[in-house]
Amino acid sequence: MPRTDTILYLDGVSVAFDGFKAINNLSLVLDKGEMRAIIGPNGAGKTTMMDIITGKTKPDTGEVFFNGSIDLTRHDEADIATMGIGRKFQKPTVFESHTVEDNLLLALKGQRGIFPTLFHRKSSEEEERIGEILATIRLEGRRSDFAENLSHGQKQWLEIGMLLAQDPKLLLVDEPVAGMTDAETAETARLLREIALTHSVVVVEHDMQFVRELDVKVTCLHEGSVLSEGSLDFVSSDERVVEVYLGR
Amino acid sequence: MITQRLLNALGGRILWVAAILIAVAILVPASNLLLPVGHPLRVPNYMVALLGKYLTYAMLALALDLVWGYVGILSLGHGAFFALGGYAMGMYLMRQIGDRGVYANPDLPDFMVFLNWQELPWYWWGFDQFWFAMLMVMLVPGLLAFVFGWFAFRSRVTGVYLSIITQAMTYALMLSFFRNDMGFGGNNGLTDFKDILGYPIQATGTRATLFAITALALAASLLICSAITRSKLGKVMVAVRDAESRTRFIGYRPEYVKLFAFVVSAVIAGIAGALYVPQVGIINPGEFAPANSIEVVVWTAIGGRGTLFGPIIGAVLVNYAKSWFTAAYPELWLFALGGLFVAVTLFLPRGIVGAIGQLRHYWRSRSARDEGGAPPETPETEQVAAEKTVRARSTAASPVLGAAKPQPAE
Amino acid sequence: MPHVAPLCPAGHLPHKGGDQPAGYSSPISDVGRKAITSKLLISPLVGEMSGRTEGGNVGRILLQLIALFAALFLALTPAHAQSVEELVRQLPEGSYSDRGKIVAQLAATGDVRLVPLLEALAAGELNVVEETGQVVTTAPSGDTVRLTDALTAETAGEASKGAVVRIRVNNSLRRAVRAAIGQLTLMSDSAATRRSAAEAMFNAAEPDNLALLDEALAQEEHAGVRRTMEQARAASILKTDASAEQIAEAVDTISARGDRAALGILTAMLGQADDDVRPAIQEGIKAIEAHLALLDVGQNVWYGISLGSVLLLAAIGLAITFGVMGVINMAHGEMVMIGAYTTFVVQNIVRTSFPGLFEWTLAFALPVAFLVTALIGIAIERGIIRWLYGRPLETLLATWGLSLIIQQAVRSIFGASNREVGNPTWMSGSFDFYGIAMTWNRFWIVVFALAVFAILLVVMKRTALGLQMRAVTQNRRMASSMGIRTPWVDALTFGLGSGIAGLAGVALSQIDNVSPNLGQGYIIDSFMVVVFGGVGNLWGTLVGALTLGVVNKFLEPYAGAVLAKILVLVFIILFIQKRPRGLFALKGRAVEA
Missing domain, CATH: 1.10.3470 (ABC transporter involved in vitamin B12 uptake, BtuC)
Structure with a gap:
C-alpha cells in the first residue's frame, strides 16, 4: 500500500526502556477514514504506541508518518496536536478546576500562541460550536459545572468532546469505556461510530463487547508487536491470540 | 458597553480592591502631609515608610502568586528579581549622589573610589538617566527570568526540581553580589542615597509621593494580573498547572505559557524592588538570600494563593506581625514565622481568602437548606473558584513526585 | 654507610637505642645507661683539647667528644646519679668548662624538656634566682621580672631585677650546648623527635651540622628518619665548599625530596653555584617542579574528596x-x-x-x-x-x-x-x-x-x-x-x-x-x-x-x-x-x- 494514502504509517518501530523492549519492530498502517480497534493484554505496548504517535516518546528505530508525509518523530506533542492528532487518555484527564464549557473552549481548534490566546475573545461561532459539542456529548445541563464534579463516565465524554473540539484528522482513543455502565458503553460506541464517519480513529480497548459493537478491523498487540490482524472473529479465533489471553 | 467589557475582563471584585488601593494612595499621603503633627488621624512619617515597604512586599507576593497560584511554578528565587530591580534603582540613586559622596568623586560612587577603581564599569553606564534606570528595572529581571525560564521550562524541569534550581539561582546571585569585584558595592550594597529626580529622598513630601506611587503601582499590577488570569491565556495557565501534559496534547506549549507568566511576574517583582529601595534607603546582597524568597512564599500561602488579593493581604499581615514581634518579642519571631509555615500548610491550605470563601460557601448552602430549598447551584464566585483551584493544585503537584509515586500506566 | 664520621666509632654515643626507655629518673634506666656509656669510653686525652674553640668540622666533633667525655667522666663519679633537676641547679656554678660538663651530663639524660632550657642558655636568656638557686627564664614586668621555671615551664612568681643573675655563656659553651641539643633531639629515642630535628636542620642547613648528622646517621635505623637526615646532610653539604661530585650527589638527594623547601634550597643554590654544577641543579629543580605540579593535582583531588x-x-x-x-x-x-x-x-x-x-x-x-x-x-x-x-x-x-x-x-x-x-x-x-x-x-x-x-x-x-x-x-x-x-x-x-x-x-x-x-x-x-x-x-x-x-x-x-x-x-x-x-x-x- 503506498504510504501517501495512509493517515498513519508505522514501520519497524522499536523502543526500549532500560533494556526492556516496550515496542518491538511494530508495523501498523491506518487508511484515511478508517477506524481501528487495538486489543492486547497488559504490557502489550498499546499505551507506548500512543506515546510514540503523539510525540511523547521518541522511537529508537523505525518510521512514523502521519497523513502520508509528515514524519512524526521530528515533532513534539504540541506540534502533533495542532497538526491534527487528538488523544484521549486512558485515565480521564480533563481540567478539573475549569468548567465544562471552559474545557471545551480550551480544546477548540484555533491559534495556540501566547498573545493570540491572551487577547482572545470568544466568537459567536465558537459559542455555537461549543453548544453543538455539548449536545453531542450530552452535557448541556452541566455547561457551567466544574469538571471535577462530573461522574467518571461524564468525564470520559467530556474528554471525547474535547477531542471533537480539536477537530483532529486522527483520533487516538485509549480505553474510552473503562468504568462505564453498559448503557454508557453502548452510547459511547454509537458516538465513536458517528465520529468515525468523518475522522480516522484508533481505539484501544479491553472490552470485547464494545469492540464487537464498533464492528471494525482489529489489531492484536503482544509484547510490542502485531500478533494478529483482521476482523474480530478472525482475531479471536487465532490460536496465538487465545494463548496470549488465556495463558498456556 | 466598553466599561462593561472592562468589568468583565478585570473582574468586579478586583476593581473594588484596586479602587481601595487608589484611595489609600491618596488618603495616606494626604493625611501625612496636610494634617498637623499630633493630629489623631495623621499617619506619622515612619508609618508612611513602613506601609510603603509593606505594599512593595505585597507587589512581590502578587508577582509570585501569578506563577505559583496560577501556573504552579513554586519559585524560591523571586527575591532575586525583586533585588535586581532594587539594584537597578539603587544604581540610579548612587549616580545621583554625584560629588556629594565622602570622597567627592563626581564620576565614581564612593565604594569604587575606595576600591581604587579608575573609571565607571560599562554596566554602570546610563544609570545616571532616570528613564534608562527604569527601563533596566524591568528589563534586567525580565531578561533573567526569560533566559532562566527558557532553559528550565523547555527542558521540562518541573516541581521540586524547579524550586530547587530557582533557589540555587538566587543563592548564586547572592554570592556574586557579595563580591567586591562585581562592582555593586559588595557586602555593604548601595546606600547613602541623596535624592531622586532632584527631590531629596528623606523629605516627607518625597516619601509620601513614593508611597502614593507604590500604592498605584500595586493597583496597576493587580489589574494587569487580573486581566491576564481572566483571559483565555489565564485559563490555559490554570490548565497547565493542573494537567500540564494534557495541555500539550491539545496543542498548547506549556513552556511558553510558563515563560510568559514567569517573565511578567519577574518584571512586577523588579518594579516592586525598585520602589522598595528609595523607601528603605539601602539595597544589599542580603536581599538575594534564599530565606527571603521563601518568606515571600509564606506571605502568599497565608493570604491565599490562586486568588489575587490573598497575597496582598498575606504580605501586609505577616509583615505587620513581623514588625510587631521584632519590637515586642524579638526572640519569638522565628517561632511565630516557622509556626505560620507549618500551620498554614496543615490547616489553612487555601489561605485566609480561601478559608473565608469556603466558610461563606458553607453558610450559604446551610441557610439554603434551612429554608427547605435545594442547595443552590454553585455560583462562580471568586472564592469558590479559588478554593477549587487550590484543591486542584495539590493534585497538580503530584507529577512532581514522579519517581516517588509512579502511577501505573496501563 | 658512607657518611660515618671518622672519629666517631659506630654506636659510641650514649643513650641511643630503640629499646631503651625514655625515662631518665628511673634508677634502672640510669644503671642501663651507665652500662652502655661505660663501654664507650674512648680516651681521656680528648679532654685536653677542650681549650680549642675554633669552628669547623673537626672542632665540632672534638667538642662532641669532650662533651661525651665529660658526661662519661661525671657518670663514673659519685655524682653521676644526680637527677636532671639537680644538674640544672648546678648549672650556674663554676667555670665555663664546669658548665660544659654539666651540659654534657644533661644531654646524656635524654630529657627533651631540656631543649628549651638549653636553647635559652645558648641565647643567654637563662637566669638564676640568687636566693633560691632556681634556674629561670625572665620576662620584664614593670619594675620586677616575671619568673618562669626553665625546666618545668611553670610560672615561678616575680622577683626584683637585682634578684636574678644571668647565667653567662661563651662560644665554646655555646657549641657544647648546641651539640647537647642535637644529641637530645637528633639522637632522641623518639623517631618523631629525631625526624623533626633533622627536618629543622634541613630547613636551616649549615656546615656545622654535618658532624652531628653523620653521627646520628651512623646509628639511625629508622629508614624514614634516615632519609630526612641524609637530606639535611645534603643540604648542609651544599653550604660547604664540597667537590662538584659531592654537590651533584647532594642535589640528587635533595631533589628526590621533591617539596617546596627542597625547591627553595636548590633555587637559592643556583644563583651562587659554579658552572660545572649548575646543570645538575637545574635538572634537580625541573624534577622538583614536575613533582610539585603532580602533587598539586593530588592535593586538589584530596581537598575535593574531603x-x-x-x-x-x-x-x-x-x-x-x-x-x-x-x-x-x-x-x-x-x-x-x-x-x-x-x-x-x-x-x-x-x-x-x-x-x-x-x-x-x-x-x-x-x-x-x-x-x-x-x-x-x-x-x-x-x-x-x-x-x-x-x-x-x-x-x-x-x-x-x-x-x-x-x-x-x-x-x-x-x-x-x-x-x-x-x-x-x-x-x-x-x-x-x-x-x-x-x-x-x-x-x-x-x-x-x-x-x-x-x-x-x-x-x-x-x-x-x-x-x-x-x-x-x-x-x-x-x-x-x-x-x-x-x-x-x-x-x-x-x-x-x-x-x-x-x-x-x-x-x-x-x-x-x-x-x-x-x-x-x-x-x-x-x-x-x-x-x-x-x-x-x-x-x-x-x-x-x-x-x-x-x-x-x-x-x-x-x-x-x-x-x-x-x-x-x-x-x-x-x-x-x-x-x-x-x-x-x-x-x-x-x-x-
Missing part, C-alpha cells in the same frame, strides 16, 4: 527521604545541626563526669546523635509530613517552617554563639601522604562518610526495611497492595534519613563551627548534590557529592572560593536543564506518570 565527603554526609540522608518519599525536607540541615549539638552535650558530660574517656567522645556521640535525630525525624514525619503526602511543595514549606523553629529553639537553649567541640587527639594534627598534606580529621571524615555510605548500601540491599523502601520508591501503590505498611516504611525512612543527618552532624562538629546556623550552610549544597546525582539512587549521591567536591576544589585556585561555588551552582542549573532528573535518573514510563 569536601565531597562532607557533602556526601550532609546529602545522603536527604537523598533517602527525597528518593523514597519524594519529600523535600528543608529541616534536614537542622538535623545535622542537632547532631552537632548532641556531640557538644555528650562531650560536656564526658568531660565533667568521665574525663578519662574523652578520646571516646565521638564513639558515644554517634549512637546518641543518631537516636536523637532519628526520633525527632519520626516525630516530624508522624506529626506533619504524613498529612502532606502528594503535596511536595507544601511539605517543602512546612519543613522550612520547622527549620526556623528548630534553629530558634537551639539558639534559645544554647545561645547564638559558636560552641566549642574539642577534637580527640586521633583527629588532630596532620600527616603526609606521599607529599600530600592531609589532616587527620579530614581523613577520618572521608573514612566515616564512606563507611556510612557502605552501611546504608547494605541496609538498602540486604535488609527487609531496605527492600520495602526500594519497593515503595518504585511503586508505592503496588507496594502497599503487597501488604507493605507504607506509612510505617515512610516513618522509618524519614527516621533513617534524619538519623544519618545526625551522624553527619557529629562528623561536622569536628571541622565546622557548631552554631544554630550550621545546618543552613549545608542545605543548598545538599540539594545540589541530590538533584545532580539523581533521585532514588545512592550511587548517584556518592558520585554527585565527590564530583561537585572535586570540581569545586579544582576551580578554586583559578577562580577563588566564592566564584568557584557560583560556577558550580550555574553548572548545576545548566545541567538540570540537560538532564532534568539528574545523573543517575530512573528511566522509563514510571517516572513520567
Whole structure:
C-alpha cells in the first residue's frame, strides 16, 4: 500500500526502556477514514504506541508518518496536536478546576500562541460550536459545572468532546469505556461510530463487547508487536491470540 | 458597553480592591502631609515608610502568586528579581549622589573610589538617566527570568526540581553580589542615597509621593494580573498547572505559557524592588538570600494563593506581625514565622481568602437548606473558584513526585 | 654507610637505642645507661683539647667528644646519679668548662624538656634566682621580672631585677650546648623527635651540622628518619665548599625530596653555584617542579574528596527521604545541626563526669546523635509530613517552617554563639601522604562518610526495611497492595534519613563551627548534590557529592572560593536543564506518570 494514502504509517518501530523492549519492530498502517480497534493484554505496548504517535516518546528505530508525509518523530506533542492528532487518555484527564464549557473552549481548534490566546475573545461561532459539542456529548445541563464534579463516565465524554473540539484528522482513543455502565458503553460506541464517519480513529480497548459493537478491523498487540490482524472473529479465533489471553 | 467589557475582563471584585488601593494612595499621603503633627488621624512619617515597604512586599507576593497560584511554578528565587530591580534603582540613586559622596568623586560612587577603581564599569553606564534606570528595572529581571525560564521550562524541569534550581539561582546571585569585584558595592550594597529626580529622598513630601506611587503601582499590577488570569491565556495557565501534559496534547506549549507568566511576574517583582529601595534607603546582597524568597512564599500561602488579593493581604499581615514581634518579642519571631509555615500548610491550605470563601460557601448552602430549598447551584464566585483551584493544585503537584509515586500506566 | 664520621666509632654515643626507655629518673634506666656509656669510653686525652674553640668540622666533633667525655667522666663519679633537676641547679656554678660538663651530663639524660632550657642558655636568656638557686627564664614586668621555671615551664612568681643573675655563656659553651641539643633531639629515642630535628636542620642547613648528622646517621635505623637526615646532610653539604661530585650527589638527594623547601634550597643554590654544577641543579629543580605540579593535582583531588565527603554526609540522608518519599525536607540541615549539638552535650558530660574517656567522645556521640535525630525525624514525619503526602511543595514549606523553629529553639537553649567541640587527639594534627598534606580529621571524615555510605548500601540491599523502601520508591501503590505498611516504611525512612543527618552532624562538629546556623550552610549544597546525582539512587549521591567536591576544589585556585561555588551552582542549573532528573535518573514510563 503506498504510504501517501495512509493517515498513519508505522514501520519497524522499536523502543526500549532500560533494556526492556516496550515496542518491538511494530508495523501498523491506518487508511484515511478508517477506524481501528487495538486489543492486547497488559504490557502489550498499546499505551507506548500512543506515546510514540503523539510525540511523547521518541522511537529508537523505525518510521512514523502521519497523513502520508509528515514524519512524526521530528515533532513534539504540541506540534502533533495542532497538526491534527487528538488523544484521549486512558485515565480521564480533563481540567478539573475549569468548567465544562471552559474545557471545551480550551480544546477548540484555533491559534495556540501566547498573545493570540491572551487577547482572545470568544466568537459567536465558537459559542455555537461549543453548544453543538455539548449536545453531542450530552452535557448541556452541566455547561457551567466544574469538571471535577462530573461522574467518571461524564468525564470520559467530556474528554471525547474535547477531542471533537480539536477537530483532529486522527483520533487516538485509549480505553474510552473503562468504568462505564453498559448503557454508557453502548452510547459511547454509537458516538465513536458517528465520529468515525468523518475522522480516522484508533481505539484501544479491553472490552470485547464494545469492540464487537464498533464492528471494525482489529489489531492484536503482544509484547510490542502485531500478533494478529483482521476482523474480530478472525482475531479471536487465532490460536496465538487465545494463548496470549488465556495463558498456556 | 466598553466599561462593561472592562468589568468583565478585570473582574468586579478586583476593581473594588484596586479602587481601595487608589484611595489609600491618596488618603495616606494626604493625611501625612496636610494634617498637623499630633493630629489623631495623621499617619506619622515612619508609618508612611513602613506601609510603603509593606505594599512593595505585597507587589512581590502578587508577582509570585501569578506563577505559583496560577501556573504552579513554586519559585524560591523571586527575591532575586525583586533585588535586581532594587539594584537597578539603587544604581540610579548612587549616580545621583554625584560629588556629594565622602570622597567627592563626581564620576565614581564612593565604594569604587575606595576600591581604587579608575573609571565607571560599562554596566554602570546610563544609570545616571532616570528613564534608562527604569527601563533596566524591568528589563534586567525580565531578561533573567526569560533566559532562566527558557532553559528550565523547555527542558521540562518541573516541581521540586524547579524550586530547587530557582533557589540555587538566587543563592548564586547572592554570592556574586557579595563580591567586591562585581562592582555593586559588595557586602555593604548601595546606600547613602541623596535624592531622586532632584527631590531629596528623606523629605516627607518625597516619601509620601513614593508611597502614593507604590500604592498605584500595586493597583496597576493587580489589574494587569487580573486581566491576564481572566483571559483565555489565564485559563490555559490554570490548565497547565493542573494537567500540564494534557495541555500539550491539545496543542498548547506549556513552556511558553510558563515563560510568559514567569517573565511578567519577574518584571512586577523588579518594579516592586525598585520602589522598595528609595523607601528603605539601602539595597544589599542580603536581599538575594534564599530565606527571603521563601518568606515571600509564606506571605502568599497565608493570604491565599490562586486568588489575587490573598497575597496582598498575606504580605501586609505577616509583615505587620513581623514588625510587631521584632519590637515586642524579638526572640519569638522565628517561632511565630516557622509556626505560620507549618500551620498554614496543615490547616489553612487555601489561605485566609480561601478559608473565608469556603466558610461563606458553607453558610450559604446551610441557610439554603434551612429554608427547605435545594442547595443552590454553585455560583462562580471568586472564592469558590479559588478554593477549587487550590484543591486542584495539590493534585497538580503530584507529577512532581514522579519517581516517588509512579502511577501505573496501563 | 658512607657518611660515618671518622672519629666517631659506630654506636659510641650514649643513650641511643630503640629499646631503651625514655625515662631518665628511673634508677634502672640510669644503671642501663651507665652500662652502655661505660663501654664507650674512648680516651681521656680528648679532654685536653677542650681549650680549642675554633669552628669547623673537626672542632665540632672534638667538642662532641669532650662533651661525651665529660658526661662519661661525671657518670663514673659519685655524682653521676644526680637527677636532671639537680644538674640544672648546678648549672650556674663554676667555670665555663664546669658548665660544659654539666651540659654534657644533661644531654646524656635524654630529657627533651631540656631543649628549651638549653636553647635559652645558648641565647643567654637563662637566669638564676640568687636566693633560691632556681634556674629561670625572665620576662620584664614593670619594675620586677616575671619568673618562669626553665625546666618545668611553670610560672615561678616575680622577683626584683637585682634578684636574678644571668647565667653567662661563651662560644665554646655555646657549641657544647648546641651539640647537647642535637644529641637530645637528633639522637632522641623518639623517631618523631629525631625526624623533626633533622627536618629543622634541613630547613636551616649549615656546615656545622654535618658532624652531628653523620653521627646520628651512623646509628639511625629508622629508614624514614634516615632519609630526612641524609637530606639535611645534603643540604648542609651544599653550604660547604664540597667537590662538584659531592654537590651533584647532594642535589640528587635533595631533589628526590621533591617539596617546596627542597625547591627553595636548590633555587637559592643556583644563583651562587659554579658552572660545572649548575646543570645538575637545574635538572634537580625541573624534577622538583614536575613533582610539585603532580602533587598539586593530588592535593586538589584530596581537598575535593574531603569536601565531597562532607557533602556526601550532609546529602545522603536527604537523598533517602527525597528518593523514597519524594519529600523535600528543608529541616534536614537542622538535623545535622542537632547532631552537632548532641556531640557538644555528650562531650560536656564526658568531660565533667568521665574525663578519662574523652578520646571516646565521638564513639558515644554517634549512637546518641543518631537516636536523637532519628526520633525527632519520626516525630516530624508522624506529626506533619504524613498529612502532606502528594503535596511536595507544601511539605517543602512546612519543613522550612520547622527549620526556623528548630534553629530558634537551639539558639534559645544554647545561645547564638559558636560552641566549642574539642577534637580527640586521633583527629588532630596532620600527616603526609606521599607529599600530600592531609589532616587527620579530614581523613577520618572521608573514612566515616564512606563507611556510612557502605552501611546504608547494605541496609538498602540486604535488609527487609531496605527492600520495602526500594519497593515503595518504585511503586508505592503496588507496594502497599503487597501488604507493605507504607506509612510505617515512610516513618522509618524519614527516621533513617534524619538519623544519618545526625551522624553527619557529629562528623561536622569536628571541622565546622557548631552554631544554630550550621545546618543552613549545608542545605543548598545538599540539594545540589541530590538533584545532580539523581533521585532514588545512592550511587548517584556518592558520585554527585565527590564530583561537585572535586570540581569545586579544582576551580578554586583559578577562580577563588566564592566564584568557584557560583560556577558550580550555574553548572548545576545548566545541567538540570540537560538532564532534568539528574545523573543517575530512573528511566522509563514510571517516572513520567
